[in-house]
Amino acid sequence: MTNTIGCIEKADLILVTGSNTTENHPVISAFIKRAVSFKGTKLIVVDPRRVKIASFAHQWLRPNLGTDVAWINGMMNVIIREERYAREYIESRTVGFEELKKAVADYTPERVAEITGIPAKQLVDAARMYAEAKAGSIVYCMGITQHTTGTDNVKSLANLAMLCGNVGIAGGGVNPLRGQNNVQGACDMGGLPDVFSGYQKVADPQLRERMAAAWGVTGLPDKPGLQVTAMIPKAHSGEVKALYIIGENPLVSDPDLNHAQQSFEHLEFLVVQDIFLTETARIADVVLPAACFAEKDGTFSNTERRVQRVRKAVDAPGQARQDWQIICDLATRMGYPMAYESSEAIMAEIATVTPSYAGISYPRIEHQGLHWPCPNPEHPGTPILHIGQFSSGKGVFNAIAFIPPAEAVDAEYPLYLTTGRVLYHYHTGTMTMKSEGLMDRAPESFVEIARQDAIAHGLDEGAMATIASRRGSIQARVQISAKAVPGTVFIPFHYAQAAANTLTNAALDPISGIPEFKVCAVRLSKAA
């Protein structure tokens, strides 16, 4: 997030898109609901499902799946044509406005209506509402990113925010809600193929030299590595022979699972380090038992870049060990002695090699976490990014054209499928499915469908349906719901027994490598 969670309540307008906030980030949804209910904040929700947060919205726009660039360009078209943009801000703080203007000129509300299904008047109203707000906050989630145009979608939202001068102010910003406790931190710490910690490029010879000196090694690899969505196909083709997987369950979370499963079978050696014998751990050659969050000390970085303490409350079961201790032992056995007294000692090293974490230490975050960038021990942290000036100098507008999703419906597969989570479960369910209470509330998978689609397919509430895509098929219980819009069904991806990712398309965004989980074509029938 460019801004903080608390900042959401300071917004005059909140635009929520591609986020089922009340189910996936319930506590953040409370900030939005309070702002709207008690502080006069306006709310626009743009989502293909009538998610709960839409019931709080002044306007709910319903785009066809995978048409985000079109409606965002459409809103900018209206704002530019009606000259409602932040002229001074654009002149002093950004570049590329003329190119943007040209790029969105074709996206008239009428044309956008054809692509997205959003009525022209609704789009115009929403554009005006966003442009009129003194501070407008954009909140988004995987509904924006999990597309073959995910990167384009995010850049388009950034365009819209800059167009109205909403980046670098309290109550504004472009705010992705991160779905996992430390997905921010995993990125920050160099758990990515092209960067060391703090997003320092591995391709930069000076940075490489610096890291090599800090780590006491030579010959750090200079070529960016493989993204997860490339590693799995390369396992299939034999280029990747071994995988070491820590706390991940790709055999439920990856797209096109049948193919993923085959890829894993081609591996020569698979090590899985986890707290449970997950679907992925079951096919491993070696399984290493790890401690869970309640059994370790350390830090997580949340969605607002706040680095917060994790503290050990109980002992790990049996011989399970903290992940960092396991990694240290393995490194040592492979000829690189690695040893730390504590997680705090590791953080001290992180601070020396990571400019954005340089000022972070355990004593400073004992009571309250700090937002990175925090470049020195006296720095108060940076709750809001880009105040006064963009971190990289000028804010760059990107001229972006709409590209349709990789898969479209046809006669054979006439319905769109989109996937996501439900309130009572988390990711592949490894943790939540151990809770009787949560299982009582959400015991099994389902296919959420609009009444008229259910009738057309002869499916009754509670009946078992077979859902098939070009890649595979699963069975799930029919749930007729007002959340669903005709033509589109939804299935949660948590349940290994009816894994929605058997159906999903592994087509990737060319830059981020993210799969298009949010759009594929399926057909439904009564289960035999």
Added chain:
Amino acid sequence: MSEPNTITINGNAFTFEPGETILDIAKRQSIDIPTLCHLKGATPTGVCRICVVEVRGADKLLPACATPATAGMLVQTESPQVVAARRLILQMMLASGNHNCAVRGSDGRDWTHFQMGVQQDDQSGELCPVWGDCRLQDLAYRYQVDGHAFPRSPSPYPMETVNPFIVRDFARCIQCGRCVQACNEIQVNNAINFGYKGAFTKIVAAGDRPLRDSDCVFCGECVQVCPVGALVEKDVRYRVRQWETEQVRTTCSYCGVGCQLNLHVKDNRVVKVSGVEGVAPNYGSLCVKGRFGYDFVNSPERLKTPLIKENGQFREASWDEALDLVAARLGKIKTDHGPDSIGVLTSARVTNEENYLASKFTRAVLKTNNIDHCARL
């Protein structure tokens, strides 16, 4: 005395900002005015009246939580009149339900009769589930009152136990309304409200349905703010007493909000979770997963020992054996096929420190940049 924006509490003058209540000022000055219904962040309702204070010139006692300070106001927070009023309120509350803690009083026969009635309602021989962790009990001690002053008026409503997370015990509800405010003004789930009237007042979900069939999403904010034993976590009720536990503050391990929570630990087990009040980002709020989804920590299915697969079957192994095997196999594959034939998936679930070491291990030891995690999935 009548300087602008000055108020005198118990003989000491304090300045205030327009709009502040007597309670706001007293809190800032560490003057202890007791409260029950007051909930930070919600509109003051003044419904419980335990925070009444004496204001010179006013014809009755005023609730400190809902009375704005005015210039020259003279306030007494523990005058005989105030104390008498608070005692009366507490006596009425204690008589209004199954408050079977020691404040009930020392008359043995009455206690036996009372306790047997409560046991019948509770289907348990235990004292109140929040004995020792109850604001009403605290105040009964502070003002030295018991439940004898008025005839007992039992609740007309049976306990609700049909959902997996929360027991609603209407016989211990003092109708302070904190749960209603938590649900409507803090979490804005709008699932519960006051229902019925007079002696039949009850906190209800729409249509007086059980929570499991209502709009309730089991965030548990109501349980956290309940000052008495009316709302208690099902798994905690009678099994865990507050004084048996230690609390460890940490960060939630579910979504990326990073809620600050307290793990309540008894006998090396996490037995309860509560939100940390007054601290960003969540200021005490949690969701159903964060508050009730901790069973996995103690799950018997947790992995407890390294496993090595032989002939398609796992067998238990020592750390030495397992790590030697992993080091040898990875080392050989690296030698035979080059570093880029190995990939590492680090985790969005583990700590920063662990992710940093996973990156360091991949780059400095394996000598490949093939490291990623499930940020995209």
